[in-house]
Amino acid sequence: MSITVVGSVAYDSIETPAGRRERCLGGAATYFSLSASFFTDVRVIAVVGEDFGPAQEAVFAARKIDTRGIEHTAGKSFLWEGSYLENINEARTHITELNVFAAFEPKIPAAYADSEFLFLANIDPVLQRRVRESMPEVKLVAGDTMNYWINDHRPALLEVLKGLDILLINDTETRVLGENKNLVQAARAVMAMGPRILVVKHGEYGATLFHRSHPKGEGAERTFRAPALPLEQVIDPTGAGDSFAGGFFGYLASQPELTPGAFRRAMFYGSVMGSFACECFGIERLQQLSRAEIDARFNVFRELTHLD
Amino acid sequence: MSITVVGSVAYDSIETPAGRRERCLGGAATYFSLSASFFTDVRVIAVVGEDFGPAQEAVFAARKIDTRGIEHTAGKSFLWEGSYLENINEARTHITELNVFAAFEPKIPAAYADSEFLFLANIDPVLQRRVRESMPEVKLVAGDTMNYWINDHRPALLEVLKGLDILLINDTETRVLGENKNLVQAARAVMAMGPRILVVKHGEYGATLFHRSHPKGEGAERTFRAPALPLEQVIDPTGAGDSFAGGFFGYLASQPELTPGAFRRAMFYGSVMGSFACECFGIERLQQLSRAEIDARFNVFRELTHLD
Numbered sequence: 001m002s003i004t005v006v007g008s009v010a011y012d013s014i015e016t017p018a019g020r021r022e023r024c025l026g027g028a029a030t031y032f033s034l035s036a037s038f039f040t041d042v043r044v045i046a047v048v049g050e051d052f053g054p055a056q057e058a059v060f061a062a063r064k065i066d067t068r069g070i071e072h073t074a075g076k077s078f079l080w081e082g083s084y085l086e087n088i089n090e091a092r093t094h095i096t097e098l099n100v101f102a103a104f105e106p107k108i109p110a111a112y113a114d115s116e117f118l119f120l121a122n123i124d125p126v127l128q129r130r131v132r133e134s135m136p137e138v139k140l141v142a143g144d145t146m147n148y149w150i151n152d153h154r155p156a157l158l159e160v161l162k163g164l165d166i167l168l169i170n171d172t173e174t175r176v177l178g179e180n181k182n183l184v185q186a187a188r189a190v191m192a193m194g195p196r197i198l199v200v201k202h203g204e205y206g207a208t209l210f211h212r213s214h215p216k217g218e219g220a221e222r223t224f225r226a227p228a229l230p231l232e233q234v235i236d237p238t239g240a241g242d243s244f245a246g247g248f249f250g251y252l253a254s255q256p257e258l259t260p261g262a263f264r265r266a267m268f269y270g271s272v273m274g275s276f277a278c279e280c281f282g283i284e285r286l287q288q289l290s291r292a293e294i295d296a297r298f299n300v301f302r303e304l305t306h307l308d
Numbered sequence: 309m310s311i312t313v314v315g316s317v318a319y320d321s322i323e324t325p326a327g328r329r330e331r332c333l334g335g336a337a338t339y340f341s342l343s344a345s346f347f348t349d350v351r352v353i354a355v356v357g358e359d360f361g362p363a364q365e366a367v368f369a370a371r372k373i374d375t376r377g378i379e380h381t382a383g384k385s386f387l388w389e390g391s392y393l394e395n396i397n398e399a400r401t402h403i404t405e406l407n408v409f410a411a412f413e414p415k416i417p418a419a420y421a422d423s424e425f426l427f428l429a430n431i432d433p434v435l436q437r438r439v440r441e442s443m444p445e446v447k448l449v450a451g452d453t454m455n456y457w458i459n460d461h462r463p464a465l466l467e468v469l470k471g472l473d474i475l476l477i478n479d480t481e482t483r484v485l486g487e488n489k490n491l492v493q494a495a496r497a498v499m500a501m502g503p504r505i506l507v508v509k510h511g512e513y514g515a516t517l518f519h520r521s522h523p524k525g526e527g528a529e530r531t532f533r534a535p536a537l538p539l540e541q542v543i544d545p546t547g548a549g550d551s552f553a554g555g556f557f558g559y560l561a562s563q564p565e566l567t568p569g570a571f572r573r574a575m576f577y578g579s580v581m582g583s584f585a586c587e588c589f590g591i592e593r594l595q596q597l598s599r600a601e602i603d604a605r606f607n608v609f610r611e612l613t614h615l616d
Binding site: 017088181182183184185187202204205206208210222223224225227230231232233234261264265268302303304305306307308 | 325535
């Protein structure tokens, strides 16, 4: 089944202990769609400026990603500049230029209307909601957000959460959104806002999948923890969370049935894609990747966690 | 096989968001030995003051822990007072009174001489080394330490590390001791100092077992990550790390052979015991525990992490 994703397609200037890169193609929708494209068909809704040309278009085309929903307008694309010099796990933002994103009004191509999966990447919840409402027929909706929206745009975000099946956020975001220092209690509070599944990303410690209810008995859904791979060198963590989301949601979309086992494997594929994203600057590693490498690493994750 | 443990038997005054307890029986050797006692015979070497009486003695006796190596002297027992009010994962120390511990000279009872496993809990590395050298026949030696010794007593600690098979420390301690911000590289640096196995405890995110070499092929030892249980309420995390060590080392001592599979299961039992320790103040939960509860939770940990 195909996924439609709405989010940022942007340029990132990144500095990490491993070096510096200027104006790499990035943005949440870019990382998400490259990652998910190894599992299923992906369609992107975004806006770019005149600085997005055939070279950038080719990045998506190489992964057969549908870009008919990427609107081209006058001006410059979204720009983010940040560094990870003191702490490789925490970005310090130097510059955020919304540029063409400031007036973004998502338009859904008619050709996207039969997408059964929808991913609302981290953008203004007003836009997330508009896209969600324009695609009422989708089977499964997942989304991401960040502390800025949680703190300063809470009412709009709460409206979005009502329409989500799955929310993917990190530890801090979960505690702030759920207004509770205890992760399990915060997760329960967040799920009461709408999503029946919450995936909390712990960075270098993996991720946890929570369910709104924990039915007992055969095949019951359950809390599940996927590890992260202990990496000898993190070149650039930019986009690791979006790559996780792409692997997780892409794998789910590839499955004939959304069984508890499918969700557990999806958590592993999310972690796998997040680990690859960190190995090179920007999207470089995702561009070079093969499905065979992905499945080999899936087995490494199994070895890393399984008793037998 | 029996374990001899040397470390502190102490009183703790603890404040957490769940409440406050004055002068609970605690100390690394207490938590370690209670935890390990569910798996094998344990013998303690420590020093206590006149405030350690029959009631405290009974805590060890109830778990059939050999206390002939606990020396009774004039004065007061080691006292620690701390709180976890801002961050449940990080103790803030208010008072540390060494008391009788200041002049501690570990003496090993003749009856302990046939212990095949030795655990050097977090005490002055000069004392750890003395105990290690007094028991040259032990089959497996594990130890713990903390930032104070790493930073201010490094030469003495490096001598101890040469005689360790297994070191159990946390993330920060690993990075400081290994002088590297990357955990994998720091772990390798630490293992080059002596221990062939390093267990890095990640608190609420579980723990990782690293090996000095990663041989390939059938049955090869491998890096292994055990989760922690997402707990709905952490009453008191005091002693969770020592309880982890007790479960880990106790389980290993109970095994006929130290296979890679035994180490993986030991990681799970360590996490299981750490999770129980957090459920009540001080040692309360460990005192009420049964082996059946431990094995039931082991299965919960398997469910939490295994794909099938």
